[in-house]
Amino acid sequence: MMSGRRWWRAALAAGLVALVASGCGAGGGGDDAGTTSKVQEGAAAPVPAQGEAAPGAGKDVGEAAPNAGAPVKYRLEDRAIIYTGSITVRVEDVSAAAAQATSIATGSGGFVGGDKRSSSDAYAEATIVLRVPAPRFGAVVDQLAKLGDQQQRDISTEDVTEEALDLDARISSQRARVDSGRRLLAQAKTLNELVMLEGELAKREADLASLEAKKRRMDDLTALSTITVTLLAPQAVAPAEEEETEIGFLTGLKGGWTALLGALVVLLTVIGALLPWMIALGLPVAGGLWLARRLRRARVRPVPPAPPTAPPAAPAP
Template identity: 55%
Template sequence: MAVRGIRRHRTTALAALLTLLVLAGCSSSGSDDSAATSDNAAGGVAAPAEAGGDTGRVPEQAGAGAADTRVDQRSIIYTGSIQVKVDDVETAARDAVATATRAGGFVGGDQRRSVDADAVAELQLRVPADRFYAVVEQLAGLGVPQRRQIDTQDVTEETIDLDARITSQRARVESARRLLAQASSIGDLVTVENELGRREADLASLEAKKRRLGDLTALSTITVTLVGPEASTAEEENQLGFLVGLKGGWKVFLTSMTVLLTVLGAVLPWLLAFGVPLGALWWLSRRRRRSRPVAPAPVAPVGAPPPAGVSAPPPVPGARSAP
């Protein structure tokens, strides 16, 4: 009897825990946010660093649990763009790639348009955050800088919030796993497995956000545009004036002449193959018609009666008849 009472007590406790688990699952999103907020407010233990941790992460103070928010320890995303006019676009593009490689980065995108002096190359370089400004200065030294823009985004608070939410979600996953080990019926086992799968999916999503944020803070993005000496920029295209219109009209004229000569070159073989023989035949036929003798029309003598079947013209009023 005592053993049955103990089993009944354990079954009742497990049912109560399952009920609490289901109720907690219905409001998981709100509880995650509130748990993260409460952990931040109370100075709770933040999540440990991920394997192969990201540079720029905010370390935690031992014992206090608060984040070190000094300037050199904050999580900052650097993005920049620079446009440089160079003499040789291909050579400058190779130098830009070499600069990023020496800094420990790589090329994230490469678009080029090679048309002699009007060539343009647009490269997207990913470099370590601590080498961002040095690489920008080296890229500016490739030619004549025309435009430069640098943006920064401080994501320290978002990083701290993600750490707290990951810690809370890991604890929820562990509690669900303990309940799964204590399940005694098929129904309880299915319920706990579904809840455990949902919590593990939420944890994986948070960890993916953390890795994405770590990638953005560890590697900065620089978009460098290399233009040839005669390439027109967006600023020049938006300008107005006589010289700008003259330059644009001259380019259009050269383009039109290029198109006209291209069409003429495509049609010329057909003209030589068919036009010359047809023109020669037409000229010969016309010359033959001109060389034929033309018979003179007969002239009737003055006062002779008109031929048979032809009526005489009516007399003209006031005209005198011949004697």
Template identity: 55%
Template sequence: MEMGRVRRHGTTAVAALAALLILAGCGSGGSDGGSADTAAEAPAMAPEGGNARADAQQGGDAQGGTGAAADTRVDQRAIIYTGSIRVQVDDVDLAARDAAAAATRAGGFVGGDQRRSSDADAVADLELRVPAQRFYAVVEELAGLGRQERREIGTQDVTEETIDLDARIASQRARVESARRLLAQADSISDLVSIENELARREADLASLEAKKRRLADLTALSTITVTLVGPGVTIADEENQIGFLVGLKGGWKVFLASMTVLLTVLGAILPWLLVFGVPAGALWWLVRRRRRNRPTVPALTTPVGAPPPPGVSVPPPVPGARSAP
């Protein structure tokens, strides 16, 4: 009797434990299915919110460490490189050709070339445009053409200006598209004219912004290097210390010649007018003055005081009460 009762209690406990396990399994499966359905429906219902959270998380990571380091990388910033270098060489023309070849090998070109040749005093000024990533390599190659006398390198970070231009261009394009939609919906001549004027103004602003962006892109993509190649007879002291009596005399003589050239040019322009109008006017004035000089003078007739008037001349009677002149 006791053994049967114990067996029934054990069977009941095992059944109860199995039921609990089955219920737990169903509950976990249902919860997993609900979580999966919720996860599947969440992106479809609110993609923008998910992206915003992802962007916020990435922004937080950027502020935390790795993002901040990546944001300050040089290759992700817009930098304008400019440089100038002066090199003394034995053969200016040969060195100028080598400098142009260095710029071409780097993927750039020669933007300007000015030369003054006088044997040892020859000077060549070159303006080279090279890719920014090859800027320092080209500068070092140019310095190796001879004896470097001067080097100046400058940089300008225009990252913020580039980002601002991108945002303004995007906004201006949206404004242009809005004006075009309004133009398509215009139903009167006055609305059509006003919207066309506004559209033209917005398109002009957009073109100006895009031109600035292209200019910045050109300056950041291609750096500028100004190269001065001088012969062995030219020194920096000779060019910087150009003072003294002879230098002043030379400058004054150049100014005098320039002034005389201007004066002769003005005189040549006026001379035809003087011949046409000045000569006849001068001859007429000379004839009139000569006639006045040769005209005979007639003496004035005067009557002495107290003398009788000449015959045929009547004298008015004196006015009573008037005083005679002494």
């Protein structure tokens, strides 16, 4: 049999081994939690546009900063960007150039979003709105510029990556709320609970539908870029460009003088519009007043004053 001292030593050694094993297990659990957190952060990658491959397929979408809480950086091809452009081109034949512009858009996988034309030979003009895939945006603009003599080009971009990620997170959270509301509705026991939960569930579903509509709109704008093409005939007037804002004393004096002249023109216009009415209505009214005053004077004649009476004779002495 084992002596009492050896038995206590064996029990102490077993306790130490169990303590060390539990500490290692706790450390491993922390690593699993960190791994899960990283997976959740990686799930916030931007949603790919329609017809494009997923950003995370075969490549690293983003890399986390070394410090905790640092923002995730995405490469350019993984960002959600809205491209918008307008171009003005002077052409010989507006109808033929409009047909070519439409063919360029459809050939690149896009479509015509709007078409407005005015035909008057040398003064013809056409404004066409084209929706083309974002990767083909620059190439389509260059092809449109070659239709004739380019007069103006305006390109703008808007990075909506953060908004897209925020919408994805809000949609995921709202879907969870809707699911929980449906579970609670299935467990309702009284009529009051049923009515209250139905109202709450309807509100949550409406909020979810609104978020999903915003996300679809954003996906449409990022997947298909908008290009407004203005085609001008040789003698058509080009749209005026926006003038730069000027400031200073002379600019203010010029603006004030212009405003004063404009006010005088408006005042004279109003007087000119009212003058015929004043003549047509004022002359009869003035004549009626004059006639009424003459009749009143004729009726009311002044009474002639009485002749003076002789003073009484003085009494005889």
